[in-house]
Amino acid sequence: MKLYYVPRTRSTRPRWMLEELGVPHELIHLDPAKGETRTDEHTTRHPLQHVPVLETPHGSVFESAAIVLHLADLYPHKNLLGPLGSHHRALAYQWLFFAMTELEPPCIEFTVMKKAGKLETPEAHAVREKFSLAIRPLERRFSSGDYLIGDEFSAGDVVVGAVLAWANMLGLVADAPNVSAYLERIKARPAFKKAFGD
Numbered sequence: 001m002k003l004y005y006v007p008r009t010r011s012t013r014p015r016w017m018l019e020e021l022g023v024p025h026e027l028i029h030l031d032p033a034k035g036e037t038r039t040d041e042h043t044t045r046h047p048l049q050h051v052p053v054l055e056t057p058h059g060s061v062f063e064s065a066a067i068v069l070h071l072a073d074l075y076p077h078k079n080l081l082g083p084l085g086s087h088h089r090a091l092a093y094q095w096l097f098f099a100m101t102e103l104e105p106p107c108i109e110f111t112v113m114k115k116a117g118k119l120e121t122p123e124a125h126a127v128r129e130k131f132s133l134a135i136r137p138l139e140r141r142f143s144s145g146d147y148l149i150g151d152e153f154s155a156g157d158v159v160v161g162a163v164l165a166w167a168n169m170l171g172l173v174a175d176a177p178n179v180s181a182y183l184e185r186i187k188a189r190p191a192f193k194k195a196f197g198d
């Protein structure tokens with residue numbers, strides 16, 4: 001299995017998942033600054049010339065959250081996603097879509113504003129507000145559990161954890177002690193350290 005990868009991007013999500021699963025894989029580092037994501041070869045893997053892309057013996061898959069779910073499906077004995085039709089799996093879908101549709105968009109907006117030096121604007125303030133509302137359900141969830149679902153780490157934690165780590169880097173995680181404690185638990189995991197270590 002090959003993972004097309006750029007460090008410190010959304011590629012860390014499938015990489016983290018591969019490390020959690022303990023699955024042998026080849027990391028193919030691409031350098032966008034050298035145009036390596038814009039070659040014809042990479043465009044056939046990802047039409048938007050992005051990473052991550054996972055190449056499996058059956059074909060390639062893009063979209064970080066989809067790859068994380070697919071990896072959980074490929075290694076069911078690792079128990080990182082509940083059985084098909086189970087409530088555990090329904091909650092995994094819930095939190096994973098929540099991460100991608102509620103938590104990630106404010107992070108994208110804030111990153112753009114940061115790059116443009118516009119953090120002291122009313123628009124940036126509005127994004128901070130939007131994010132602090134969006135993490136409320138997680139703040140409640142982590143008041144009664146260490147991880148998203150049940151008592152154990154699972155696939156949803158990879159996507160939610162990675163988006164929260166991004167938000168935290170942007171300074172968006174504020175006044176949320178349970179989310180902050182969750183982030184510390186997540187960051188202490190050897191697989192997280194490996195995925196985010198370069």
Ligand SMILES: N[C@@H](CCC(=O)N[C@@H](CS)C(=O)NCC(=O)O)C(=O)O
Pocket residue numbers: 006009010011032037049050051052062063064065
């Ligand atoms: N929704 C996609 C987003 C993929 C994406 O935007 N990837 C960025 C890195 S985080 C990228 O490949 N950028 C390449 C470039 O800028 O050349 C996912 O979650 O996989």
